[in-house]
Amino acid sequence: MIFDTHAHYDDEAFDADRDVLLESMESNGIGTIVNVCASIDGLEKTIALMEKYPFVYGAIGVHPDDADQMTQETLDKIRTLLQHEKAVAVGEIGLDYYWHKEKEEHLIQQNMFRAQMEIAREEKLPFMIHSREAAEDTLNIVREYMKGGMYGGIIHCFSYSKEIAREYLNMGLSLGIGGVVTFQNARKLREVVEYAPMEQIVLETDSPYLAPVPFRGKRNSSRNLPYVVNRIAELKGITPEEVIEITEKNARKLLNL
Numbered sequence: 001m002i003f004d005t006h007a008h009y010d011d012e013a014f015d016a017d018r019d020v021l022l023e024s025m026e027s028n029g030i031g032t033i034v035n036v037c038a039s040i041d042g043l044e045k046t047i048a049l050m051e052k053y054p055f056v057y058g059a060i061g062v063h064p065d066d067a068d069q070m071t072q073e074t075l076d077k078i079r080t081l082l083q084h085e086k087a088v089a090v091g092e093i094g095l096d097y098y099w100h101k102e103k104e105e106h107l108i109q110q111n112m113f114r115a116q117m118e119i120a121r122e123e124k125l126p127f128m129i130h131s132r133e134a135a136e137d138t139l140n141i142v143r144e145y146m147k148g149g150m151y152g153g154i155i156h157c158f159s160y161s162k163e164i165a166r167e168y169l170n171m172g173l174s175l176g177i178g179g180v181v182t183f184q185n186a187r188k189l190r191e192v193v194e195y196a197p198m199e200q201i202v203l204e205t206d207s208p209y210l211a212p213v214p215f216r217g218k219r220n221s222s223r224n225l226p227y228v229v230n231r232i233a234e235l236k237g238i239t240p241e242e243v244i245e246i247t248e249k250n251a252r253k254l255l256n257l
């Protein structure tokens, strides 16, 4: 069944129908979902979803958008919550220079990114990275940590060139592919998908964001993943069933499930 490695069901976009929607996943072919914590607020909400739904796992971490609000206490809390038996990764962590242009903000983001990479290493867990308009700095930090030994990771919503993809793939990391692959202007990402070995691709939605065509711009959910699966199948010249099977296997292996 389909494995969604990256969704945000704690988001307020799901407040009106969260339970009905999540209860409909299994009958729509969605077998497993990782709810990825993005904000400091989302930490407890992610744990609540993991405890309520047997098929929901959690990634615990804080997004670069909230880096400036993080303290030592936040890092301690992440470490504590990662002890939960259904916590499978540290994320989403990384750098976002698209929404944050100031040099000072970049330094804060880098510090919190490093601090959370340290936690992933200590806890022997894979990481999930968000990187936007910060290709070089992200790559340098990931490279540095990979040299010291890490436990795998996913570059979520990969948005860079094939050349940068090659660097991550050579380090043994995986690329999270979602709705963007169906967008008409996503030529660069389709090249990356054609190039990447099938064993290093995992499915993701980033729900409620990035709904695939024909729902682009609307609220996304894991139930839309068949559109992404079909596009990957076309690009790789394999069947949709094979895409689902291989990406599920990849996700289980990476997240130790």
Ligand SMILES: [Zn+2]
Binding pocket: 006, 008, 036, 038, 092, 156, 206
């Ligand atoms: Zn996300």
